[in-house]
Amino acid sequence: AQKITQTQPGMFVQEKEAVTLDCTYDTSDQSYGLFWYKQPSSGEMIFLIYQGSYDEQNATEGRYSLNFQKARKSANLVISASQLGDSAMYFCAMREGLGNTDKLIFGTGTRLQVFP
Amino acid sequence: GAVVSQHPSWVICKSGTSVKIECRSLDFQATTMFWYRQFPKQSLMLMATSNEGSKATYEQGVEKDKFLINHASLTLSTLTVTSAHPEDSSFYICSALPGTGISYEQYFGPGTRLTVT
Numbered sequence: 001a002q003k004i005t006q007t008q009p010g011m012f013v014q015e016k017e018a019v020t021l022d023c024t025y026d027t028s029d030q031s032y033g034l035f036w037y038k039q040p041s042s043g044e045m046i047f048l049i050y051q052g053s054y055d056e057q058n059a060t061e062g063r064y065s066l067n068f069q070k071a072r073k074s075a076n077l078v079i080s081a082s083q084l085g086d087s088a089m090y091f092c093a094m095r096e097g098l099g100n101t102d103k104l105i106f107g108t109g110t111r112l113q114v115f116p
Numbered sequence: 117g118a119v120v121s122q123h124p125s126w127v128i129c130k131s132g133t134s135v136k137i138e139c140r141s142l143d144f145q146a147t148t149m150f151w152y153r154q155f156p157k158q159s160l161m162l163m164a165t166s167n168e169g170s171k172a173t174y175e176q177g178v179e180k181d182k183f184l185i186n187h188a189s190l191t192l193s194t195l196t197v198t199s200a201h202p203e204d205s206s207f208y209i210c211s212a213l214p215g216t217g218i219s220y221e222q223y224f225g226p227g228t229r230l231t232v233t
Contacts, residue, residue, distance in 0.1 A: 037224075043207060045160075045224035091159065103150065103175075104222065106159045 023092030139210030
């Protein structure tokens with residue numbers, strides 16, 4: 001079974017609008033971490049936001065927020081006030097366990113295109 | 117801070133030759149580094165976990181004799197693709213975990229694009 005599922009291969013959003021990128025996960029661990037990364041066409045992975053399984057509040061980082069619904073095992077990324085520079089691939093990832101060295105499992109990604 | 121570099125950024129090699137990719141943490145010490153492979157339009161797949169001073173841990177299906185990993189110091193890990201073949205052409209990305217600081221932060225390098233002809 002897929003550990004991380006991103007069902008949207010591509011999304012379009014108009015500049016200045018908000019967009020939600022979906023991510024669901026599957027784990028039997030109680031302790032885990034959820035991540036979102038942005039990968040522009042240049043290839044580097046840019047860390048956006050992190051949510052720990054025990055965090056009671058949704059994580060926020062500037063224009064990024066993570067809509068964490070633990071019971072539904074979803075961790076959607078919300079980008080507010082989209083900018084043209086937000087056009088990129090976005091990957092959701094999970095780390096089972098809370099140790100530093102636990103590996104990341106990535107979803108298949110969502111390509112976001114922001115248009116004027 | 118927390119910069120990870122990779123060298124080279126791209127490389128073309130002939131089938132049957134070996135190529136070495138370096139991953140360096142420039143301003144922090146990394147006891148653990150990870151190597152990922154990403155095929156075009158696909159996700160990142162973890163190849164191996166590299167710990168300084170010990171043998172790397174390879175993921176299932178990754179040939180350890182083909183993908184040699186050496187983590188000789190706290191700031192350098194290398195991946196050597198031995199006897200490369202066209203199917204090894206891919207984007208290879210490393211990440212590094214600092215020994216101190218926020219526990220979840222993994223810092224990624226810019227990636228190395230390997231083309232085997």
